[in-house]
Amino acid sequence: MFSSDSRYANAGTYQVTLADGSVVVVTRIPQTFPGRTVGWYRRGEGERLDVIAYQFLKDATKSWALCDANGALSPDALAAHELIAIPDPGR
Template sequence: MFHTGSRYAGAGTYQVTRPDGSVVLATRLPVPAALPVTGWHRRTEGERLDLLAAHYLGDPTAAWMLGLANDAMVLDALAVRELVAMPRRV
């Protein structure tokens, strides 16, 4: 259901019964763990996080890892930071 690099790949699923009686499958939310920081990147205006993830982590879809390394619940919070911590490539 999720690609192998997704944070949801091994999260598991469970069933939920909706008010109308239908049953749907839901994905468990993974417990975020702090990622070790290997360095810092000074952002320039308009620099996109997917491009940073592609450059430093080898995967543009791994931008969510930047959020974990910077203790940011929402990636948009990194837009105001001049320095962004870069996690170790997995």
């Protein structure tokens, strides 16, 4: 369901029974491990995370790595950060 380099690849799943009795499978929220950072970047007004991820990590789909490095669960949570920690691209 997820690509091998996705933050959700090894997160696991569980089942939830909804009020109407139907059962759905839910992906667990992955544990994040900030790891080593290589510096900080001052985010410009309206600057998108995928652009920053490409600039520093050479992969626009790695915006989740920016979230992990900054202790943010989602890109929306990282939007409030003016300074963004940049993770080691080799992680």
